[in-house]
Amino acid sequence: MIPSLEFKSVVDQNKKIHPHKFILWVAIGSIIMMFAGLTSAYIVKREQPGWTTYTTPLAFYYSTAVILISSLTIFLAGKSFTERRMIRYRKMLAATLILGLVFILLQWLGFRHLWATGTTFHGSGAGQFLYIIAGLHALHVFGGVIALFVLWLRARNTRIRSYNMVPVDVVSTYWHFVDLLWIYLFIFFLMVQ
Amino acid sequence: MMSTDLTIHGHGEAVVSHDTHGGEHEVHHHKETFITKYVFSQDHKMICKQFLITGMIWAILGGLMSVLFRLQLGYPDSTFPWLEDVLGKWAKGGKIQPEAYYALVTMHGTVLVFFVLTGGLSGTFANFLIPLQIGARDMASPFLNMLSYWFFWMASVVMITSLFIETGPASGGWTIYPPLSALGDANMGSKGGMDYWITAMALFVVSSLLGGLNYITTILNMRTKGMSMTRLPLTIWAIFFTATLGVLSFPVLLSGLILLLFDRHAGTSFYLSDIFIAATQKALPNEGGSPILFQHLFWFLGHPEVYIIILPAMGLVSEVMAINSRKPIFGYMAMIGSLFAITILAFLVWAHHMFVTGLNPFLGSVFVLLTLLIAVPSAIKVFNWLTTLWRGNIRLTPAMLFAIGFVSMFISGGLTGVFLGNSTLDIHLHDTYFIIAHFHIVMGVSAFMGMFCGVYHWFPKMYGRYLNNTMSYIHFWVTFAGAYLIFWPMHYEGLAGMPRRYVEYQGWASFNQFGDLNRFISTVAMVVFAVQLMFVFNFFYSIFKGRKVTTQNPWQANTLEWTTPIHPGHGNWPGEIPEVHRWAYDYGKDGKDFILQTEPLGADEQHH
Numbered sequence: 001m002i003p004s005l006e007f008k009s010v011v012d013q014n015k016k017i018h019p020h021k022f023i024l025w026v027a028i029g030s031i032i033m034m035f036a037g038l039t040s041a042y043i044v045k046r047e048q049p050g051w052t053t054y055t056t057p058l059a060f061y062y063s064t065a066v067i068l069i070s071s072l073t074i075f076l077a078g079k080s081f082t083e084r085r086m087i088r089y090r091k092m093l094a095a096t097l098i099l100g101l102v103f104i105l106l107q108w109l110g111f112r113h114l115w116a117t118g119t120t121f122h123g124s125g126a127g128q129f130l131y132i133i134a135g136l137h138a139l140h141v142f143g144g145v146i147a148l149f150v151l152w153l154r155a156r157n158t159r160i161r162s163y164n165m166v167p168v169d170v171v172s173t174y175w176h177f178v179d180l181l182w183i184y185l186f187i188f189f190l191m192v193q
Numbered sequence: 194m195m196s197t198d199l200t201i202h203g204h205g206e207a208v209v210s211h212d213t214h215g216g217e218h219e220v221h222h223h224k225e226t227f228i229t230k231y232v233f234s235q236d237h238k239m240i241c242k243q244f245l246i247t248g249m250i251w252a253i254l255g256g257l258m259s260v261l262f263r264l265q266l267g268y269p270d271s272t273f274p275w276l277e278d279v280l281g282k283w284a285k286g287g288k289i290q291p292e293a294y295y296a297l298v299t300m301h302g303t304v305l306v307f308f309v310l311t312g313g314l315s316g317t318f319a320n321f322l323i324p325l326q327i328g329a330r331d332m333a334s335p336f337l338n339m340l341s342y343w344f345f346w347m348a349s350v351v352m353i354t355s356l357f358i359e360t361g362p363a364s365g366g367w368t369i370y371p372p373l374s375a376l377g378d379a380n381m382g383s384k385g386g387m388d389y390w391i392t393a394m395a396l397f398v399v400s401s402l403l404g405g406l407n408y409i410t411t412i413l414n415m416r417t418k419g420m421s422m423t424r425l426p427l428t429i430w431a432i433f434f435t436a437t438l439g440v441l442s443f444p445v446l447l448s449g450l451i452l453l454l455f456d457r458h459a460g461t462s463f464y465l466s467d468i469f470i471a472a473t474q475k476a477l478p479n480e481g482g483s484p485i486l487f488q489h490l491f492w493f494l495g496h497p498e499v500y501i502i503i504l505p506a507m508g509l510v511s512e513v514m515a516i517n518s519r520k521p522i523f524g525y526m527a528m529i530g531s532l533f534a535i536t537i538l539a540f541l542v543w544a545h546h547m548f549v550t551g552l553n554p555f556l557g558s559v560f561v562l563l564t565l566l567i568a569v570p571s572a573i574k575v576f577n578w579l580t581t582l583w584r585g586n587i588r589l590t591p592a593m594l595f596a597i598g599f600v601s602m603f604i605s606g607g608l609t610g611v612f613l614g615n616s617t618l619d620i621h622l623h624d625t626y627f628i629i630a631h632f633h634i635v636m637g638v639s640a641f642m643g644m645f646c647g648v649y650h651w652f653p654k655m656y657g658r659y660l661n662n663t664m665s666y667i668h669f670w671v672t673f674a675g676a677y678l679i680f681w682p683m684h685y686e687g688l689a690g691m692p693r694r695y696v697e698y699q700g701w702a703s704f705n706q707f708g709d710l711n712r713f714i715s716t717v718a719m720v721v722f723a724v725q726l727m728f729v730f731n732f733f734y735s736i737f738k739g740r741k742v743t744t745q746n747p748w749q750a751n752t753l754e755w756t757t758p759i760h761p762g763h764g765n766w767p768g769e770i771p772e773v774h775r776w777a778y779d780y781g782k783d784g785k786d787f788i789l790q791t792e793p794l795g796a797d798e799q800h801h
Contacts, residue, residue, distance in 0.1 A: 019333035022410045026440060030402055034444030037493065041452065041486055045463070050481025121455065124462035124481040132451060 018166050021173065028177050031140065035133065035181065039188055042129045046192065052125030053193045057113040063106035064186055067141075070099035071179045074148075074172045081168050086155065093152045096175065100145040107138045126193050137185060141178050147171045225763075233343075235335035236763040240342050241321035242655065245648070247342075247349060248313020249729060254353075255304035260722050262297045265289040267715025269697045283361070292381050294696040295364035299382065300356065302367030303390070307397055308352070310502040310640045312345050315401075315439070318505055318647050319408045319432045321655065325754035326426050328417025328771060330764045333410040337403050344400035348393045355389030363390035366694065368491060371464035371484050375456045378473045387457065391450050398443045405443075408436035417753070419773035423529075424790070426752050426777040427522060430529050431508025434536045435501050442497040442540070449490030456482070463487075485550055492543035499636050500539045503603075504532060506643020507574060510596040512777075513650045514578055516750045517593035518585025519786060521778035524577040531570035538567050548616040549623050557616040564614035571607055575600060586781070590748070591665035592650035598673045599642035605677075606635025609684065624694070627687025630680045638676040645672075648732070653747050657759050658739030664731040668724055675721035682710050749787050752777050756791055 017025075045051065077092035111131060119127035151171055154162060234240060264273065265288070272287035283293035320338065324331050332338045355362040364382025365373040369390065377384040412433045416425075452463040456479075464487045465479035515522040522528060544552060544560040552560075578600045587593065609631040612618050622628060645668070652660050691704050698704040698711075746755040753773070757765050771791040775798075779788040783795070794800065 017414070019410050019414045022414055023333060023337070023406045026406045026409050027402070030406070030440045030444050033441050034448050037445035037448035037490055038452075041448065041463070041490060044486055044489065045483065048481055048483050050462075050466070121459040121461045122478070124466075124479070128455070128461045128463070132455060136451070 018169075020166055020170055024170050024173055028174075031177075031181070034136075035185070038129070038133050038136070039185075042126070042133070042188075043192065045124065045129070046126075048124075050124060052119075052123050052127065054114055054117070054119045054125075054127040054130070056190060057110040059106045059110035059113060060186060060189075063103050063110065064182065066099050066106060067103045067179050067182055070096050070103065071176055073099060074175045078168055078172045081165065084163070090152065090155045093148055093155060097145055097148040097152060100141055100148065100175075104138050104141055104145075107134055111135075126189070130189060133185060134189075137178070137182055140181070144171070144175050144178055147174065233339060235331070235339045237320045237324050237331050237335070237338060238655070238761070238763075238765075240338055241317050243342050244313060244316030244320060244345065245655075247346065248309050248317060249732070251304050251308040251313060251349065253726070253729065255301050255309060256722050256725060258297045258301040258304070260719055261289060262294055262301070263715040263718045265294055265696065267712040269699060289696075291696045292361060292364060295366075295380075295694070296361045296382055296386070298694060299364045299366055299369075300352075300362050303352070303363070303394075305637065306367060306498065306502070307394070308345075308349060310637070310644070311401065311439075311498070312348075312397065314502065314505050314640060314644050315408075315432070315435055316342070316345065316404060317644075318428070318509060318651075319404065319436065321651060322426075322428050322754070323408055323411050323432060324415075325654075325757065325761075325765060326429055326752050326777075327412060327415065328420055328753050328773060329411060329415040330766075330770070332407045333415055334407055338407050341400050341403035341407065344396050344403060348396035348400060351389055351396060352393035355386050355393065358385050358389070360384040360386055362386040368488075368495065369453070370491075371453060371456065371487050372468055375453060375464055376468070376470060376477075377457070378470050378475070388454075391454055394450060395447060398447045401439050401443050405436040405440040408432055409440065412436075417770045417773055420790075423526070424773055424776045426508075427511040427525070427528055427532075428505075428508040430532055431504045431511070434532045435504045438497040438501050438504070438536055438539055442494040442501075445490055446494035449487055449494075452490075453487065485547070488547050488550060489543070492546045493540075495546065496543040497539040499632070500535055502636055502640045503643075504535070506599060506640045506646075507532070509643050509647040509650070510578070510599045511581075512752070513592045513596045513646050514581050514600075515778050515780060516650075516748055517588045517590055517596070518581050519588070519780045520581055520585045521780055521782075522577065523580040523583075524573070525776070525778060527573050528577055531573040534570040535567060538563060538570070542567065545614060545616075545619075548619040554616070561614060561616050565611065567614075568607070568611055571603075575604055575607075590649070591660070591662065591669055592646045594666070594669045594673075595642045595646035595649060598669065599639050599646060601673075602634050602639040602642055602676065606631055606633075606639060610635060621690070622687060624692055625687035626683040626691050626693055629693050630683035630687060633683075634676070634680050638680070641672075645669075645728075650748065651754075652732075652735070653742045654754055654757075656736050656739070657742050658735050659742065659747075660735045660739060661731050664727055668728045668731070671724040672721060675717050675724070678717045679714050679721065682714060686710065746789075751779060751787055751790050753790060756789065 073092050073096040077089050077096060080086070080089040080092055111134075114127060114130070119125075119130075121128060121131070148171060151167060154160075154167075230236075231239065234243070261276075264276075273284070274287040276284035276289065277287050280289075280293065283290055283296075289297070320332075323329070352362075360381045362382060363369060363374070363386045365380060365387070369387070373380055374383050374387055377387070412425075412429055416422075452461075455461040456464050460479075462479035462482035464484050465477065465482040466484075468477040468479060469475070470477065511522055511528060542560060542564045544556065545564045548557055548560075582597070609627070613622055613628060613631055649660060649665060652658070686704070686707050689703070689707070691698065691707060698707070742759050745757075745759060748755070753771060756771055758767060773790045774793045775788065775790055777790055779790075780786065782788060783798075
């Protein structure tokens, strides 16, 4: 591994928030701006001639339910971690990870259904925006899945036991964020067509 | 004595719990190999140098491009056979071909705006100054910081590669407006080169976000004891606002680029509608797209981008100016307030780049008002710089000269901004040499002046040696005079209506009068470019052979970086991080020339 400095002083200073968590919050602001850019483009574009719409595939309702449940499992994972119930923590991490993958799969099925019913890349309507916006969101979920996988691997390591809450908090905050982001996007797609 | 609050161990991230190391009160120095010290370094000072030197390479390339196209503009009738030897088909018969010309101006803009004045400038000084001036061992996440540089490096590699592909690099202008940039059939540069451009910029955005997250977090969370926000040097404030702008605006550019990528390859019509391509005699099926949508997304980044470029320069200049006037910076709080005002306004003026796109005139008038409002904080800053100089005990070091040069350029370029901010005047002035003159002076040359000011001032801290003074003074005076000689005449050309982005003007009788002027501009540009090469020589020569720094605080400055050893190690301070007791600008106070920030308050002093 690449050597680096680790600053105990950071933790000891009794700051309200760990710098790594703070980095995440700023990053969330940045990600919000990206989706704000895309959804504003959507709204602007809606006023142009040639706007087409689609009917929302059922898969998106299921995926919404799945990602909501995954927020619950990651919450339970964090709770187990603070209670030092490491086996349950590992299980909850794994459950969240799988739910994340199921979410991505359901999004993919939703896309397939849309494509089959005539909404392809050709055109410039709500469907084309949906592919890009929901696709980028799924990519962000996948990033979260990778982070969960790393946490899970670390939790399996019996040689080094870590009771550092920060990585768990960071991943779980991010996971709640991509959950909320999808809820926002889903409502947006349903309301603004 | 070693620090009691620092532990160093060999893990990239917080793997091991803190408890295991909590009891150890020592620094065991980690082993550094060539790779970890110079290549994949997590030391902010090394990452700073990586950004600086990569930025310098880009600046030479970008500058060389401008020399090549100035050759065409200044000597449109001459041929240069050696050009064909170097550039091949791009300079057939020794003349820069139109495709090559467009590629050169496009890449010149892209390289200078993003790779030099964003990556090179922010990357260098944010990395160097944040930990050193706020009193931190390193960034909040040294690992992300390292990634930030390597994403920049990857972006650089992709962008340079695009220069060598058969159809050439992107050539639709640095703003890459669709439909031109979306249609490979319409333009050589819109084929593969455009994909390379988008890929490189996506990597660049990632780099800039990773950097920005770190800068903001480090400034807000890792200041040493006593370093309240209002005791920070203005450099840090400026970098803070710069990073905020970048973090909030770069993602929107990425959104726009993703849509463009789908229009190029997936057949979507976000930006395309009712197009007939003359070259292939083909009517495209795309309908309902809006190229204006791209402009909105682009300029929502593009405008903050110019402040991302200029704010760090402002910060560096404020600091250097106070030190070399031996006076406190005038209006410290007003300086912060005006930086803040510029940051807010930066997000509210993007449509002034789009006055002639058929924008609703009422909307235009709102953007005129908001644009002209920027003159207020800008004027406050200029006033404060001038009053800092006023009756100062001025030391004309090379850094100080560049700081003064910055203010001069910023005034000259800012005044023409007031012209261009008016939507009515813009009908005449848009896309002419007037705008070229304006932004090169106010953003290009000014930011370079600020960057040189920073390099000359902090070089002794970076390398423990001084730059050669004679070369430094020649560098300043030729650059300063040269920049005015190059860009001042362009105002007249622009007022006469001479449009930008044309490969030659002989077909226009009305612009023939500018033939001599163009030749003059091109000649000066070459001289100024040569002097920059001398600076590059000075830089690398002085790293190895420069006069050695023998005192800890050669400029007699107040800020924390000058309390570190001449060659600070990773961690910056060998002992404990010093505590701060006062602001950064106690110069000429109570009969003392300067008082370090670490010096406790006297009995008769009040908290700042």
